[in-house]
Each structure stands twice: as C-alpha cells, then as structure tokens.
Amino acid sequence: MRRPLTAAALTVSAALLLTACSGGGGGGGGGADGEGGPDIVRPTTPTGVTAQAGSATSVHVMWERSTDDRAVTAYDVLHAGRRVATVPASRHMVDVERLAPSTPYRFTVRARDAAGNLSAPSAEAPVTTPPAVPDDRTPPTRPAALRGTADGSRAVTLTWSRATDATAVTAYDIHQGGVRVHSVPGTTTTTRLTTLRPGTRYTFTVRARDAADNVSPDSPPATLTTADAPAGGPATAPTGLTATARKGAVSLTWTPPDTGAPVKEHQLYLDGAFATTIVWGAAPPPGRAAYTFTVTDPPGTRHTVKLRARLPDGTWGDFSAERTVTVP
Known part of the structure; x- marks a missing residue:
C-alpha cells in the first residue's frame, strides 16, 4: 500500500539540501510574501464549478483556479452557505461524502488567501444523488x-x-x-x-x-x-529534470527557467498532487538546482515527480516534464 510523502518531511529535507548547495537557508512555505503592506485584495471568484454524483452518498465537485495579487492558499466548498470541505490551493476538486441518497444539492466554491481575504462565492452547481442500492457489492466492468x-x-x-x-x-x-x-x-x-x-x-x-x-x-x-508550444512565447517551465531513486530517498536536479530574475521558489508535485514548496532563503544557487526528499515506501513502489517555478510577476509557470522513479 502506498504511503504518501508528507510535506513536513519534504520541507526538512529541502532545508538540509539547500543549505549545503547555496550556503543559505531553505525551507517550505506559502502564503503572502509580506511585501507591499497589508493584503486587502480578495481573490477572484472561482469559475467553471461542476458537481457530479459519484455514488448515492458522494458528489465530486470541480472548479477552475482563482487568482490573487499574492497567492490563493485554499478553497472552501459550501452547500446552502455552510462549508463542507476545504482544500489547499494546489487542488481544484474534492469529493463531498456522507450525503443522503436521492437528494438535491447545490454547491458553491470560494477562494481564500493567506491574509484571510475571501472571494465571492461561485455560481451554484446543482446535483442530485442517485437512489441507494442495498447490498450491491459488484463493481462495474472495466471501461x-x-x-x-x-x-x-x-x-x-x-x-x-x-x-x-x-x-x-x-x-x-x-x-x-x-x-x-x-x-x-x-x-x-x-x-x-x-x-x-x-x-x-x-x-x-x-x-x-x-x-x-x-x-x-x-x-x-x-x-x-501534447504538441509543442507555439514559437515566440517565453519558456516558463524548469528543464532537464532528472530524478534518481536510491534507498530511502529520491534526488532531483533541474535547470530553472530563464525569467530575467532569480527564481527563488518552486513547487514539487508528487504523483500528480502538490507536495511542498521549495524556497531559497537567500540567492538561489547558480546553474542547476538540486533537491532530495526521503521515501519510506516498499521496494518497487513507483512515483511520478514534476516541478514548476514562481515567476517574477508572482504567477506559477508551466510544469516541467514529468519523471517516474521506482523505489529500489
């Protein structure tokens, strides 16, 4: 059974490695950057909200990402004005469970930032759960x-x-x-x-x-x-990502995108989900960057990894190519 890597473990490993590589401190973090005075700007309202019944007692809610002058930190999912789920900003979907069969629901989503500013609620997404089927333990056939x-x-x-x-x-x-x-x-x-x-x-x-x-x-x-990006636009993805697994750890190296300014922050995604933020406390190391995190999974467990960089305008760039590693 796969045991997900915790963000806390990743942050500790990042601090050790980045100190060795750059001579400065490093760690994981998020939220507002503390520049430019108090943050009073609300995130934009989430759009594209949909709600799909997954079973008689669960609904899958999805939405498009919001933007903020600094950073969106979380999304709240609400039903009838009551919050039923909160997820980090890296996610834009959630399963709402323990619902009643054959019941109509209307879900909305709002974004929040590190200063506690809340966006306006999204448009409502209606959905009705199907009737319960007692004693059904037979799964569908595979598509x-x-x-x-x-x-x-x-x-x-x-x-x-x-x-x-x-x-x-x-x-x-x-x-x-x-x-x-x-x-x-x-x-x-x-x-x-x-x-x-x-x-x-x-x-x-x-x-x-x-x-x-x-x-x-x-x-x-x-x-x-997917097709290559059209020519002429700036490249915003980290390049040359390598991932090497050894006993108890995975080591990454990559080249940050050329943005015209130092790239001090990257996000690491593990198995398609946000895992942690890698931050250089001082000037980032020149040339290729390096990062190591620990793994405790059984031998033969496979992981996929990818990165993206925070650009000078505060937005996140494109993802790097995804790499797959197997625990030895």
Whole structure:
C-alpha cells in the first residue's frame, strides 16, 4: 500500500539540501510574501464549478483556479452557505461524502488567501444523488477501448467504451499518473482535459463507478503527447529534470527557467498532487538546482515527480516534464 510523502518531511529535507548547495537557508512555505503592506485584495471568484454524483452518498465537485495579487492558499466548498470541505490551493476538486441518497444539492466554491481575504462565492452547481442500492457489492466492468487525441499543446480528448453494471454506472473517473484528475457522468463516454503542458507525454486510464461506490478495474491505458508550444512565447517551465531513486530517498536536479530574475521558489508535485514548496532563503544557487526528499515506501513502489517555478510577476509557470522513479 502506498504511503504518501508528507510535506513536513519534504520541507526538512529541502532545508538540509539547500543549505549545503547555496550556503543559505531553505525551507517550505506559502502564503503572502509580506511585501507591499497589508493584503486587502480578495481573490477572484472561482469559475467553471461542476458537481457530479459519484455514488448515492458522494458528489465530486470541480472548479477552475482563482487568482490573487499574492497567492490563493485554499478553497472552501459550501452547500446552502455552510462549508463542507476545504482544500489547499494546489487542488481544484474534492469529493463531498456522507450525503443522503436521492437528494438535491447545490454547491458553491470560494477562494481564500493567506491574509484571510475571501472571494465571492461561485455560481451554484446543482446535483442530485442517485437512489441507494442495498447490498450491491459488484463493481462495474472495466471501461474498454480507451483512446485519446491531443488537441494542440494544452488539451487532449479521451473516448472509451461503456462499462456495464448490475444496476447502473453513475460516473467515470479519469486518472493520470495514478491520480484522479476528472470525473464525468455515467452517461458520458468522452471528455476533454485542458491546462496540460506542451510537448509532454501523458498516460490516462478510466474507471467506472456505481451508486454503491463500487469501482471497476482500470481501463487499458492511453498514452499520448501534447504538441509543442507555439514559437515566440517565453519558456516558463524548469528543464532537464532528472530524478534518481536510491534507498530511502529520491534526488532531483533541474535547470530553472530563464525569467530575467532569480527564481527563488518552486513547487514539487508528487504523483500528480502538490507536495511542498521549495524556497531559497537567500540567492538561489547558480546553474542547476538540486533537491532530495526521503521515501519510506516498499521496494518497487513507483512515483511520478514534476516541478514548476514562481515567476517574477508572482504567477506559477508551466510544469516541467514529468519523471517516474521506482523505489529500489
């Protein structure tokens, strides 16, 4: 069973390594940068909010990321004005569970920053949970014939054959790198995924889910590569990422993007999910950067890693190419 790496462990490792590499302190962190006086600017309102029933007692809520003059730190998901979930800014989806079957719900999302400023609530996303199916322990069949097409440099379209179930398929979950990145209704067998990275190889699988929350095996994988970015735009992704696994640790090296100013902050994503922020307390080291984090997983466990840099304007650049490492 995979045991996720904790952000605390990553931060400790970063501090040790960055001190050795740059002669300055390092650590993980987030939130406002403390510059420019009090932060009184609210984040923008989340858009694109959708709610999809995953089972008779759960709903999958998704939204587009908000922006802030400094940084969004979290999102609150609300039902009828009451907060039912909070997730970090790196996530833009959540499962709301312990709901009642055959019940209508209306969800909204709001963004918050480190100073406690809250955005206005998003537009409502209505959804009705399906009826409960007692004693249903049979999962749907695996979706078949998954195939994909790259739509330019930042999107792909996936299609698959319908799964079958003893009652009904209520949703399909799309996974990338072992992490769920999207869900669609059980009546849908195609979807378009956006905000991908140009010139990057992705592998997707699909699982079917029924009202009792039984989940099918993975579909056969579909691997495809997005087109390269159009010429002329500045490159904002770290390049040359290498990941080397040894007993108890994974070591990364990469070249930060050329932004015209020192890049002091990177975000590390582990298995598709935000893990920690790498910060140089002083001037970052010249040339290639290096970072090591510990792992405690059993031998043979696979992890994917990728990075992105904080740009001089405060926004986050494109993700690096994703690397896969196996615990020896």
